[in-house]
């Protein structure tokens with residue numbers, strides 16, 4: 223007998239949106255619970271770890287592991303237990319019906335009794351006048367993807383967190399000089415990441431400066447920066463690469479107006495669980511995490527989402543204090 227909130231005739235199809243550590247861990251648990259999940263992999267299959275290099279802080283890999291390899295392994299583990307993968311992204315969700323209907327950008331709409339949202343977050347840009355025009359022509363938000371093209375160059379990384387330090391250090395493999403431009407006089411990055419950047423003779427830090435614009439006609443050939451204290455503007459005339467590492471924005475577009483979000487568009491979940499305000503929709507990973515944002519915490523919350531979904535599909539009530 224199916225619980226009241228599910229129709230007798232409908233199989234318990236669970237759709238997972240996103241294939242980073244959160245989505246794949248959710249899929250692994252769902253598969254092992256015989257819930258036969260379908261994972262829509264999204265525009266970046268494997269998520270942010272596929273554009274990173276060494277991952278030294280995922281437990282179980284004492285020598286570290288490359289981000290893409292870690293994600294390949296997670297996917298293989300899901301496949302072993304029967305997860306179905308679709309290389310597409312969901313562009314629309316109908317939450318007014320039960321089962322829900324999710325619409326991919328290419329394939330046929332699919333029904334889902336429960337949805338686990340693990341769509342993660344994407345790199346943030348500064349919104350500078352020439353930033354978009356020069357994207358792919360010297361402006362990038364992924365050192366791992368594009369660093370190779372800057373052999374012997376002077377490049378700038380903007381930001382002060384772990385990503386900025388990691389990208390600056392990584393870029394020294396190719397560039398002759400990396401300037402880290404940061405708006406304050408101390409970094410937000412973890413001590414170990416800061417130290418790696420400080421210890422690298424090719425990394426220079428330009429404190430208390432912000433980038434005002436990227437210069438160049440067909441490709442980047444300079445950068446204009448401003449001293450945040452004096453307001454003085456300077457042109458860095460030999461810079462040919464500009465890398466943004468100023469954080470991320472959650473990927474929640476198809477859910478706007480349907481699932482409760484905070485002012486920065488992160489999905490709201492009930493404290494201590496993955497329930498959103500919509501019964502049947504669960505959220506995990508970076509799309510709902512404004513605090514930890516680590517691969518391992520994303521994986522942990524993916525596990526929680528799968529267990530929460532399983533209980534709900536078995537008939538558990540939706541918590542009254544969900545957002």
Ligand code: NAP
Nearest residue numbers: 279381382383384385386388405406410467468469514515
């Ligand atoms: P983040 O920690 O949010 O840092 C963003 C940085 O960009 C901050 O230093 C911030 O400056 C700066 N920033 C933001 N907006 C800016 C603007 N408009 N203009 C100039 N600067 C701006 O982001 P993240 O470095 O991407 O890291 C995100 C999460 O992923 C963190 O939890 C981090 O620990 C994790 N992560 C971990 C690893 C690893 O362990 N291997 C690697 C990468 C990321 P302020 O400091 O002044 O606010």
